[in-house]
Amino acid sequence: MDFSDPPRVREILPKIRAFFASDLLLLERELLARRSFRALLPELGEARRKVKQLGLWAPHLPEAWGGMGLTLTEHARVSEELGKSPIGHYVFNCQAPDVGNMEILMQYGDDAQKRQFLTPLANGDIRSCFSMTEPDLPGSNPTWLGTQATLDGDEWVIRGRKWFTSSAEGAAFAIVMAVTDPDAAPHMRASQIIVPTDTKGFRIIRNIPVMGEPGDDYGSHAEVEYVDCRVPAKNLLGPRGGGFFVAQERLGPGRIHHAMRWIGIAERAFDLMCTRAATREVAPGKKLAHKQIVQGWIAECRAQIDAARLYVMHTAWRIEKEGAHEARDGISAIKFYVADVLTNVLDRAIQVHGALGLTDDTVLAYYYRHERAAHIYDGADEVHKVSLAKRIMKRYGVET
Numbered sequence: 001m002d003f004s005d006p007p008r009v010r011e012i013l014p015k016i017r018a019f020f021a022s023d024l025l026l027l028e029r030e031l032l033a034r035r036s037f038r039a040l041l042p043e044l045g046e047a048r049r050k051v052k053q054l055g056l057w058a059p060h061l062p063e064a065w066g067g068m069g070l071t072l073t074e075h076a077r078v079s080e081e082l083g084k085s086p087i088g089h090y091v092f093n094c095q096a097p098d099v100g101n102m103e104i105l106m107q108y109g110d111d112a113q114k115r116q117f118l119t120p121l122a123n124g125d126i127r128s129c130f131s132m133t134e135p136d137l138p139g140s141n142p143t144w145l146g147t148q149a150t151l152d153g154d155e156w157v158i159r160g161r162k163w164f165t166s167s168a169e170g171a172a173f174a175i176v177m178a179v180t181d182p183d184a185a186p187h188m189r190a191s192q193i194i195v196p197t198d199t200k201g202f203r204i205i206r207n208i209p210v211m212g213e214p215g216d217d218y219g220s221h222a223e224v225e226y227v228d229c230r231v232p233a234k235n236l237l238g239p240r241g242g243g244f245f246v247a248q249e250r251l252g253p254g255r256i257h258h259a260m261r262w263i264g265i266a267e268r269a270f271d272l273m274c275t276r277a278a279t280r281e282v283a284p285g286k287k288l289a290h291k292q293i294v295q296g297w298i299a300e301c302r303a304q305i306d307a308a309r310l311y312v313m314h315t316a317w318r319i320e321k322e323g324a325h326e327a328r329d330g331i332s333a334i335k336f337y338v339a340d341v342l343t344n345v346l347d348r349a350i351q352v353h354g355a356l357g358l359t360d361d362t363v364l365a366y367y368y369r370h371e372r373a374a375h376i377y378d379g380a381d382e383v384h385k386v387s388l389a390k391r392i393m394k395r396y397g398v399e400t
């Protein structure tokens with residue numbers, strides 16, 4: 001077993017670290033101070049141009065699409081590094097939800113859809129959003145949707161209400177999950193349809209404040225109404241009735257990106273925690289690092305992060321070697337396991353900082369506000385636990 005990073009990753013990581021030190025950490029401080037993504041767009045645009053010049057743009061995309069063409073395991077390590085700042089993925093153009101939308105468009109988009117939507121997305125000229133969850137029905141059951149799309153001549157007419165459509169403000173298009181075939185089997189009822197956001201009937205009702213953050217532009221979560229929203233029939237993305245399966249496919253490799261991003265956040269929090277423990281005196285000559293309880297947290301967090309990384313990397317390796325279906329136990333388990341590690345490490349790091357940990361003088365509180373959601377999005381933890389346990393019990397002959 002060879003645990004060393006592949007040569008490409010060994011070459012890329014120092015470049016990313018250097019760019020973080022020279023540019024991104026300053027920008028991150030601005031984000032924390034201004035508390036507005038929109039206010040920072042000019043500087044972020046400049047940082048994106050530099051990333052392109054450095055040849056580090058869109059690590060997940062094939063070279064033909066202007067990316068670095070990294071494999072899943074290579075990108076996993078890069079995603080960890082980018083997670084060490086809240087703006088890392090955005091500046092390198094591999095941020096959710098665009099990254100998942102790029103993958104769907106690459107896999108299911110026809111030539112015209114790729115030209116119109118994927119090319120500018122890959123270039124970073126536009127952003128997008130993914131509109132599936134609804135306020136009145138459980139997001140945990142994506143086969144149960146209220147939003148309907150009906151064919152009227154050569155147009156889809158979409159009616160419904162969504163929420164937590166992340167980054168809808170400022171997005172050029174949404175990929176919407178809507179019921180097109182209400183009489184089909186539950187898993188075959190919905191389709192994915194591309195809706196340009198300047199379409200009549202696409203209406204952002206509000207940005208939903210989350211954990212005290214009003215949210216704007218890329219850093220927002222919108223409630224969206226589709227009021228007789230008409231788009232051409234050719235905007236169907238993937239097979240009719242195949243929306244659920246396409247969405248599932250979006251989640252496999254996406255889970256690896258997310259989990260490694262979380263590990264990057266945990267590493268950043270761990271570093272801040274250790275730095276604080278090594279410098280904060282609680283009595284003359286006595287540092288927090290001298291306290292056994294803090295030593296215990298440091299040791300436990302180290303072990304948890306390392307175990308989580310090995311689990312995610314092994315799952316990524318299995319997806320590459322055996323396919324997402326064979327790796328599905330790991331894909332479920334890393335969701336809730338790494339989310340637990342992330343929120344535990346963040347919480348410990350804040351505790352070691354005392355009151356300072358709750359301020360925006362460090363990045364910890366920002367991460368805490370934004371990443372509590374890790375237990376909820378991308379499938380609530382409990383849903384993954386239940387489906388993993390069901391699969392395991394099936395092997396013991398019990399259908400649950």
Ligand SMILES: Cc1cc2nc3c(=O)[nH]c(=O)nc-3n(C[C@H](O)[C@H](O)[C@H](O)COP(=O)(O)OP(=O)(O)OC[C@H]3O[C@@H](n4cnc5c(N)ncnc54)[C@H](O)[C@@H]3O)c2cc1C
Nearest residue numbers: 130131132133138139140164165166373376377378380382
């Ligand atoms: C920050 C953030 C960003 C998001 N971005 C997007 C986005 O861009 N696009 C989008 O479409 N959606 C997005 N979502 C929505 C997200 O996908 C849903 O919140 C998620 O699927 C859970 O659905 P729900 O909130 O309706 O919770 P519900 O389905 O109502 O579930 C509530 C709770 O019940 C429990 N539960 C549910 N089902 C089960 C079960 N089978 N067994 C045991 N317990 C269960 C879980 O604890 C769950 O947290 C985002 C959410 C957040 C918080």
